[in-house]
Amino acid sequence: MSASPLISLSGITKTYGRGHAAFQALKGIDLEIDSGDFLAIMGPSGSGKSTTMNILGCLDTPTSGSYRLKDVQVERLERSQRALLRRHCLGFVFQGFNLLPRTTALENVELPLIYRGEPASSRHEAARAALAQVGLKGWESHTPAELSGGQQQRVAIARAIVTRPEVLLADEPTGNLDTRTSREIMELIVSLNEKLGITVLMVTHEPDIAAYARRVVHFVDGFLESDERKREIL
Template sequence: MNASAPLIRLAGITKTYGRGQAAFQALKGIDLEIAQGEFVAVMGPSGSGKSTVMNILGCLDTPTAGSYEFQGVHVERLTRDQRALLRRHFLGFVFQGFNLLARTSALENVELPLIYRGEPAASRHAAARTALQQVGLDGWERHTPGELSGGQQQRVAIARAIVTRPEVLLADEPTGNLDTHTSREIMELISSFSIEQGITVLMVTHEPDMAEYARRIVHFVDGRVDSDRINGGVA
């Protein structure tokens, strides 16, 4: 990939659900470029298209029209299996609801993406332990989600997202279920991955104070980019 080229480029992206009179256009021609290592917060009211565009960026959905380039590859032209490989090898996901397996230890939860990639047990264990250490959970490997606080569960979820060393971390309302103090701890952790490891972070949030951790804030309204600005007051 050309060093000056963006990691991600969306051009003329539209997304329409339904047909005929029931058709709803969720995205109405999105143009967006994201550079390697950026921390971008995506904001907007309910129904603005922010979640739809994140699903497309995460290869969980496909656009109706337009182009999505990832490292110069046209993602919209890939097959379902090829998109799954892109997700598995380049993307990490953090969700509001943690999405941890309840009866499974923290270590085993973090190992899951590596199991899907077919990595041997010894390297899986080592990588998962390292990821848990990176999120401040050294010594908590054998605890199940029910034995952890909400903040600790989200740290496990973040460790699971970074254990594959992804190019991009996609976070959907990562602090939505957390109190203010814990939210700030989680945001500082996510921010550190962008600053220290060069991971590109794309985060959907409705909380302005959480968006302040990002270097750039993109605001969606009615399926379009309403504003795209560099954040001068990073928390």
């Protein structure tokens, strides 16, 4: 008997506004994602991909339908419970890095552990290990202004994985980077997926970036139009 999927969306809809101003961003999304998968989410602006990512990241709730994460019925949780789920199961990487400008790389990576109330000694150790994992050993005391764009995104990835999340949500992670640096960042994300088993959900507009994923889904006008597996798990 096969294991149940890590993530399951069933009949997910999302409507913003009411009456004549209502806009249905999602129109019945069914999607299952297994632990360890690497999914690229594509589609034009307004297709529903960002709304889906917000729901998957417990940042928003569906209007109707079911969202299960690790057999937890997410849409039934209170806001504080969803925050706990985010804190313990999910890591986030954004296009704009979102680093605190006047703090060091080490302090930026420690932030999620501060929110979890972990003591300073274990925070320092975990943050140093995460920076080493992304190739930034020796850069702990540098501020974002002293780092290249690629290095800043590596710090952001270290911050996302320092809590050892099961799922990494990446929103256009290479959008602010040049081609060579984009390739390096994507190779790092592939490594985290394959070596650490982190499930990766990534929004991208770029086919060459989506090609790094094992599976590509396309959204159009609030519907999931296609779901293609690119390659088998190594």
